Amino acid sequence: MLKTNDTKKKVLKILMEKEKNLISGSELSSLLNVSRQTIWKTIESLREEGFYIESVPHQGYRLLDKNEADLSPTWIELELEDVAWGHPILYWESLDSTQEPAKSLARQGASEGVVVISREQKAGRGRLGRTWLSPEEGSISLSVLTRPNIDPSLLQLLSLSTAIAVHDSLKELFNIDLELKWPNDVLFRGAKLCGILIEASSEPGKVHYAVIGVGINANLSPQILRSVDKPTTSLKAILGKDVHRGKIIATLIRKLEKEVKNLEKNEGITECIQKYSKLCSTLGMKVKVEQNDQFTVGTATGISPLGNLIVKMEDGSTSTFAAADITHLKMSEAQ
Template identity: 45%
Template sequence: MLRTNSTKRALVEYLLRHPDTIVSGAELCGHVNVSRQAVSKAVEGLREEGFPVESLPQRGYRFQSAGETRISPSWIESLLGDIPFGHPTLAFERIASTQFVVKEFARDGAEQGLLVFADEQTQGRGRLGRSWESPRGKGLYFSFLLRPSLRMNELQLLSLATGLAVRDTLEELLDVSATLKWPNDVLWRGRKLCGILCEAAIEPDRVHYAVIGLGINLSLSPEHLPEDLRQRVTSIEEATERNIPKNALAAAIVRRFYEEFQHLCEPRGALELVEAYRRKCETIGSAVSVLTGDEVIQGTAMDVTGEGTLVVETSQGRRLFPAADVVHLRRGGDVPFPEGR
């Protein structure tokens, strides 16, 4: 497990302010107020995290802005330094699931905002127990801990808020025009870019904690996927055709979600969240097939309620679905259109 400390984080913050500039060891020592030996040790720790810092003998250190290869806890925490989420940030090379780790920390009393990343997951999961392909280096796989003051029937709003945060960040940071599929898939050109999983420990009168997990496909190509997924999944690399700033993207999503989460706690926050979600959700207005248990219902998705419930007009009247699996159908027919309209 990798995590930051005060010296590493201070070095990152300083180097990020001087990208591609050689900074002397004496300058770093003075800024961080530690010895040259402590700076050298911290730099080695940053390299272990994957933070791209170059040592130049007799000259100093240089942050190479185009050199990132993995998630660096020091980098993430520096980018999130002014908000309470992301402290601490933990990064694992290979684990079963980031969800499992965060839930274990939650049961041990960890505070809201804990953030856990993995380079690779061996048991990545999506909704309804489905597996989520999580090969090394091909995606962003992370989970964070919430202790929300929400009622049990409002938990769906967390999924909506996360989907909005991902969708809006992709547009603002990478100019990717993504859309949303109820309840929590992020799509590009009808194919899935990101899946979101919200799990919670609840009692009838309270929510103990919630864990939000995200799997974002950065560069996984179709040939590395099972046959049945190849036409249903896309990647940010395909959507942008450019290098993806992993740490900046991850931190921006967490920051945007924090803003949505804070707003959700305000008097009109839930209403405004759902209004924004409706504008960006391509499920609304689509012919859909809804799978719930052993039942399959077809109709037209008409709306999302103030608690995040899907409203579907069927031949037998309107049906409400607080949670279900939805397939978009081609207009004018009932042929499933993979993960999008």
């Protein structure tokens, strides 16, 4: 597991400000008031995060390339210097699921805002126990520990708030138009780009913690996408180029904190429902609802104040669903 510290952040910041110019170890030592040995260890640690830092004998260090460090916890924390969340960022090369260490930290009393990221998930999962593809190269897999001051009945709204944060982050960075599929998917032209999983511990009247898991198909290749049995896409497929995953993570954490904190305000719940409803492609659609191995068909008409889906059934009755599996139906399927 890799994480940063104040010295690593200061050294990286100086190297980036110098761009490709050399700075001596003694100058770094003097600037940061630490030993030369500490500087050397810090440089080695930054290299572990993927930074290409050249050492020139008797002259010093210079940062030549940071493209391979797009999941660097040090870089991401620097991007979040003015944000409460994202400290620390904890990075693993491989995990079964980022949810597990995040939940473990929550049970140990860790403060909210801790972020767990992994280059690869061996057993990534989504809602209803489904598998989430998280290969070693190209995916974004993260979990955020939150302790929202909301009633447990409102936990569904965390999925909606997270979907909004993902939508707004990718819109800001890449100017792409995405749609939200209730309750936890982000789609591009009907193909899945992102999935969200909320796992929480609560008691009546109090949420102890909620871990928000987000998986984004960032730089997945066409070959990997073709191996999925449902319409799936990636940012690389949409944009025709690789994206910097650290920039996405930093932007998402910033917006996610804002959205979750807004739920703690009286007007925040209404704002969340209204914004989500405008972005939700499920609304107005004929949908197949699967719940407890039972299938029904109707038209999705709205989102309840608790974040549940309101569906007008074919017999004219109205039902509200909190945890159903929803399929958008094409006209031919709806008939």
